[in-house]
Amino acid sequence: MTLLDVEGVAKSFPARRRKAVVRAVRDVSFRLDRGQTLGVVGESGSGKSTTARLVLGLIRPDAGRVHLDGMDVLAARGDRLHALRRRMPMVFQDPYSSLDPTWTVRDIVTEPVRLGRRRDRAVPATRAAELLELVGMAPAFAQRYPHELSGGQRQRVAIARALACDPDLVALDEAVAALDVSTRAGIIGLLQDLQTSLGVAYLFISHDLALVRLVSHEVAVMYLGRIVERGPTERVYAAPAHPYTRALISAVPVPDPVVQRNRTRPPVLGEVPSALAVPSGCAFHPRCPLATDICRTIDPPVVDLDDGHAAACHHVALITKEGVS
């Protein structure tokens, strides 16, 4: 059952340099089913966070459409838009900057509920304890302030706050990137348990390809503002169809030293170009070992391969035949 339907979304920002524009997101389309996780991967500046902000109705796109549960997010205004936003909150990498240090945990986790109510209807006193229980924290934490908590506890509070209005979708923007390995494992386990018990969907934004493989049902790979490949996670990781995905996956170390030694690694050549000067044709062509003339002039369309697996590459047939070692 489709929860989120995003079609042809684009966003540019004015750059500091006069007349230049940053093409942050270009023609992005995807769907996300209820209770599923879509992992969004790509290098820094590829448009992952901007895509999330567009989908959640936090910024307006220049083109495209976004539907949550059949409702047009971009047409919503005022109270309706705020009600939709409460159904799809975001959790950020650094809860220190996203949690108000002068508020108690109780105030932080119940604020979205208070904002959603008329002034004369108080939030039940038990709500903070319920939300803390959901994220595995004792009710006593309600009196504490963010600086009295560990990094993992702060991120649990941020998740509790995100759950306050029974969301359909939570966007997790590098939400575990700042945590140490064992704390990260605890938060990932919590997110997976919450998905099972509450049926919430996640937009899971991360640089970490191994982590995305672990948590995502579907994956979208972004390069300079476009989704260049998307599909069921295991299919994309087992048989990447875009040279960029292939290079990213080949760069993830494997635990077996023999397999690691024998791998051929298609290199990603050079630096990511700036979103201020997106290359003509396929934006990946200056770094692509397979680039030919057509790649320099024509931006490839996204082509469906099978069962929801799709990629935007002129040489997709060549790559899928070769596979990746």
Ligand SMILES: Nc1ncnc2c1ncn2[C@@H]1O[C@H](COP(=O)(O)OP(=O)(O)OP(=O)(O)O)[C@@H](O)[C@H]1O
């Ligand atoms: N408000 C803004 N004004 C101008 N440029 C912006 C703005 N927001 C994002 N950008 C630019 O848009 C591009 C995409 O940024 P975005 O933050 O979405 O990428 P990202 O993939 O999330 O990167 P990171 O992993 O580093 O967070 C970048 O070039 C960034 O500098």
